[in-house]
Amino acid sequence: MTKILLVEDNEMNRDMLTRRLVRHGFEVCCAPEGPTGVAMAESEMPDIILMDIALGDMDGWEATTLIKERASTAAIPIIALTAHALATDRAKSVEVGCADFDTKPVDLPRLLGKISACLEARAA
Incomplete structure (x- = not known):
């Protein structure tokens, strides 16, 4: 089963997206903020990470940078x-190492397509 780490500070968004992803056959673990997301990337070793950008003290870009700097987690697509x-948000996401970018509210079919594409690219 594909494991997704969802880093999202909004409890309602976290709950809604987790339930929808689980219904599509994913295992989902959640981090409510950036530092926990960085730690869980290493402890959980997910197949892919969904990273909210507006997280508070440590934003998603900083968390992504830290994940990408670690040899153990650098290959995990985010x-x-x-x-x-x-466009500047999209450019910044690419700059820090994100494999893709999506907007909220989440369009689940579009997000599932992006998840699939990232997992296929990682497997290739």
Whole structure:
């Protein structure tokens, strides 16, 4: 079963997206903020990470940078999730090492396609 680490500070968003992903056959573990997400990337070794960008003290870009700097977690694909659909946000996500970028509210079929594409690229 594919394991997803969801790093999301909004409890309602975390709960809703977790339930939807589990219904599609994923195992989901959650981190409510950036530092926990960084730690869980190493302890859980997920197949993919969904990273909210607006997280508080440590934003998703900083958390992604830390995950990508560690040899043990550098290969895990990360999809940035944000309510801001600006080109600068997309560019910053790529700059810090995200494999893809998606906007909130989440369009589940689109997100599932991006998850699938990232997992296929990692397996190749």
